[in-house]
Amino acid sequence: MEFTQEILDKVKLLQEKYNLMGQSLDGYLDGLLLANYLTYWDYIQLDTLLSLQNPKTDFPDEEIFIMYHQITELYFKLALHELKQIAYNGKNMASNGHDLGWKDTLDANYFADRITRINRYFESLTKSFEIMVDGMEKEQFLRYRMALLPASGFQSAQYRKIEICTTDFFNLVDKDMRPSLQGKNLNVDELFEHIYWNKGATELSTGKKTLTLNQFEKKYKSEFIALANEYKDKNMWAKYKALSVEDQQNPKLINALKELDVNVNVNWPLMHYKSAVRYLQQKEGDAPATGGTNWQKYLPPRFQKRIFYPELWNKEEHEEWGKGWVETNVFKTHF
Numbered sequence: 001m002e003f004t005q006e007i008l009d010k011v012k013l014l015q016e017k018y019n020l021m022g023q024s025l026d027g028y029l030d031g032l033l034l035a036n037y038l039t040y041w042d043y044i045q046l047d048t049l050l051s052l053q054n055p056k057t058d059f060p061d062e063e064i065f066i067m068y069h070q071i072t073e074l075y076f077k078l079a080l081h082e083l084k085q086i087a088y089n090g091k092n093m094a095s096n097g098h099d100l101g102w103k104d105t106l107d108a109n110y111f112a113d114r115i116t117r118i119n120r121y122f123e124s125l126t127k128s129f130e131i132m133v134d135g136m137e138k139e140q141f142l143r144y145r146m147a148l149l150p151a152s153g154f155q156s157a158q159y160r161k162i163e164i165c166t167t168d169f170f171n172l173v174d175k176d177m178r179p180s181l182q183g184k185n186l187n188v189d190e191l192f193e194h195i196y197w198n199k200g201a202t203e204l205s206t207g208k209k210t211l212t213l214n215q216f217e218k219k220y221k222s223e224f225i226a227l228a229n230e231y232k233d234k235n236m237w238a239k240y241k242a243l244s245v246e247d248q249q250n251p252k253l254i255n256a257l258k259e260l261d262v263n264v265n266v267n268w269p270l271m272h273y274k275s276a277v278r279y280l281q282q283k284e285g286d287a288p289a290t291g292g293t294n295w296q297k298y299l300p301p302r303f304q305k306r307i308f309y310p311e312l313w314n315k316e317e318h319e320e321w322g323k324g325w326v327e328t329n330v331f332k333t334h335f
């Protein structure tokens with residue numbers, strides 16, 4: 001059998017590749033002869049993926065609860081994947097596909113496209129959250145949740161990491177503390193003491209941090225602080241401000257950032273809140289939240305007023321945050 005010139009050229013390129021690393025092509029060709037064909041199930045590690053659902057009770061609906069959390073965490077991972085690429089200006093790919101490292105500058109359209117991807121992930125999560133609102137029997141939920149104490153979605157580290165990568169860390173400070181801390185130039189460690197989520201995990205009766213929060217901090221606090229320091233000049237707002245004046249006017253980018261703000265800080269939290277109302281609201285007084293906190297006063301976006309890009313919104317939009325106004329009035333234009 002004759003080899004075409006194309007095949008011979010490729011063999012030569014392979015030889016060069018292995019020579020470069022002091023390896024012999026001969027050995028690798030042996031390996032190729034012995035190697036099995038790739039299968040779908042091995043590639044996506046299906047068996048492992050499907051072995052990760054381990055309910056604590058026999059209520060069938062608990063599996064829905066576990067899997068939907070896992071699906072959400074995968075979407076969060078996708079969002080973080082995009083955020084990292086923007087933070088480091090996107091990978092520089094050579095024509096042969098080899099990674100040549102991070103680029104020096106960020107392209108505004110690339111930036112907008114990646115933020116749009118994150119918006120798509122969050123839109124998908126917001127829409128599918130009906131699975132949590134309407135897809136489980138309330139009676140089962142209220143029983144099996146008692147076997148899950150004191151764990152809570154509150155402890156989702158990826159959710160907080162998305163926030164850290166997306167905005168200036170100061171914007172994650174509790175809204176009531178922001179005015180008095182503004183302009184004080186506090187470092188990340190100092191600001192962390194006033195992080196907004198402390199309010200969602202403080203015991204109503206004693207004012208102490210809940211076990212849910214203590215465990216969360218023990219595992220992740222140092223990671224969060226390190227990430228916040230890493231993203232000080234790489235979070236999405238810092239990246240936006242580092243663009244040229246002309247690029248900062250890019251309407252596609254501005255719209256994508258504003259949509260992200262609404263998706264993460266209003267739309268998803270509202271759907272999530274809806275599920276808490278559906279399952280925890282009771283006639284004789286509400287079922288306590290997992291961490292023993294007042295979730296009705298904590299979860300609604302209009303109380304938290306988490307805003308990633310305060311400078312992109314006007315006074316009225318700030319005041320109306322989370323009240324349904326933003327969605328209907330701002331996003332009439334789609335690019």
Ligand code: HEM
Nearest residue numbers: 072132152153154156159197200275276279289290291295
């Ligand atoms: C029936 C479904 C759900 C209910 C009833 C529910 C309820 C709650 C409640 C009451 C809190 C307040 C903190 C606490 O005391 O535990 C909370 C926080 C939280 N949950 Fe859920 N949750 C549900 C599903 C989910 C899902 C699927 C996720 C996805 C990861 C999630 C992620 C979160 C996050 C990130 C927080 C913190 C929110 C914040 O700090 O603003 N939850 N949840």
